Amino acid sequence: MGVTPATLVAHYPRLYHMAEAGSWPGILRHGLLSTSSLLDLFEVQGDARYALESSHRPASRKIEHRIHGAAVIRDQLPMDDKGLVRALMDGLTPKAWYELLNGKVFFWLSRARLDTLLQARAYRDKRQTVLTVDTARLLERHAHRTHLSPINSGATKPVPRPRGRDTFLPLSDYPFDSWRAKRGVRDAVVELTVERGVTDIAELVVHVEEVGGGIEPVTLWA
Numbered sequence: 001m002g003v004t005p006a007t008l009v010a011h012y013p014r015l016y017h018m019a020e021a022g023s024w025p026g027i028l029r030h031g032l033l034s035t036s037s038l039l040d041l042f043e044v045q046g047d048a049r050y051a052l053e054s055s056h057r058p059a060s061r062k063i064e065h066r067i068h069g070a071a072v073i074r075d076q077l078p079m080d081d082k083g084l085v086r087a088l089m090d091g092l093t094p095k096a097w098y099e100l101l102n103g104k105v106f107f108w109l110s111r112a113r114l115d116t117l118l119q120a121r122a123y124r125d126k127r128q129t130v131l132t133v134d135t136a137r138l139l140e141r142h143a144h145r146t147h148l149s150p151i152n153s154g155a156t157k158p159v160p161r162p163r164g165r166d167t168f169l170p171l172s173d174y175p176f177d178s179w180r181a182k183r184g185v186r187d188a189v190v191e192l193t194v195e196r197g198v199t200d201i202a203e204l205v206v207h208v209e210e211v212g213g214g215i216e217p218v219t220l221w222a
Helices: 005-011 024-030 035-041 046-053 081-087 094-102 111-118 135-145 176-183
Strands: 014-020 061-065 069-073 104-108 128-134 146-149 191-195 205-211 218-221
Touching: 005 135, 014 111, 014 135, 024 069, 035 046, 035 061, 035 069, 035 094, 046 061, 046 094, 081 094, 094 104, 104 111, 111 128, 128 135, 135 146, 135 191
Parallel strands: none
Antiparallel strands: 014 104, 014 128, 061 069, 104 191, 128 205, 146 191, 205 218
C-alpha cells in the first residue's frame, strides 16, 4: 500500500494545470490558489460565497477586490447535482463535495488527459492558460498536503463514477500498484491535488503557455 514521491516522479515527471486565460499575472502575484483560498483572499462572503463554494457553478464567475484586482472562478460544466447524487457515497451531499473540491488545487499527471479537456466541447473554442510543473520540486515542498485520486473528481458526465471520503488519499495510503495492475501506469493516478493551493508555484513551473481557440500557442513563461 502506498506510493513514494520517487515512484511518482519516475512515472510522472511533469504535472499539468489548466487555468483561465489571462490568469498568469495573478497566479504569479498570489500563487495557484484553491477556490476557497481565492475567496478568502478576495474577502468574498455571504450568499455570493455560498454560490461559488458550496453549490454548482454552471458558468465561470469573475470576482473583484479593491486591492487584488480581478480573478475568475472556473465553471463546473462536467459535473452536476443529479450526477453527484447518483455517485456520492459515505453520506456525502453535493454541497459537501463542492466544498471538498473547492479546497484543493488540481493537477493532471498526463498531458493526454489535459489535451482531452482542452478539446472538450465546452472549452475547445476558448483560450486557456496551461501550467507545466516539475513534479519533484512540488513534492519536495508540498507532499504533506498532497492527495491522489483514481478518477476525475470534478466530472459526472457521461458516467457518474462512485466517489466518497476515500477518493482522495495521501501518498502513503494510495494503492498505486493495484491501480497500475488494473489500468497501466498512465491511468494509475488521474489527479494530484494540493490542499489550499501552491503559493510558490512560480518556483515550480517549467513552462506556461496560452493555448486553444484555434490560435497558435503562446509561451508566457519558460
